[in-house]
Amino acid sequence: xxxxxxxxxxxxxxxxxxxxxxxxxxxxxxxxxxxxxxxxxxxxxxxxxxxxxxxxxxxxxxxxxxxxxxxxxxx
Numbered sequence: 719x720x721x722x723x724x725x726x727x728x729x730x731x732x733x734x735x736x737x738x739x740x741x742x743x744x745x746x747x748x749x750x751x752x753x754x755x756x757x758x759x760x761x762x763x764x765x766x767x768x769x770x771x772x773x774x775x776x777x778x779x780x781x782x783x784x785x786x787x788x789x790x791x792x793x
Contacts, residue, residue, distance in 0.1 A: 730772070731790060734775045734779075737762050740761060740762055776789055776790060
């Protein structure tokens with residue numbers, strides 16, 4: 719939570735997801751025709767890049783939108 723210092727009006731918040739949940743979500747999008755299948759592996763490979771950012775991380779794995787929003791509001 720180090721990035722909260724120095725910000726007057728807010729802080730950086732990033733959403734995170736485990737590999738399995740990300741694959742499930744993207745596979746559902748591929749089935750709906752809104753994403754291409756090649757995006758799945760590329761997206762999973764990028765997870766570590768987002769984990770390295772200096773942001774407050776909110777894990778979205780196996781959680782509802784409401785649960786995630788409530789956690790963000792509580793920060």
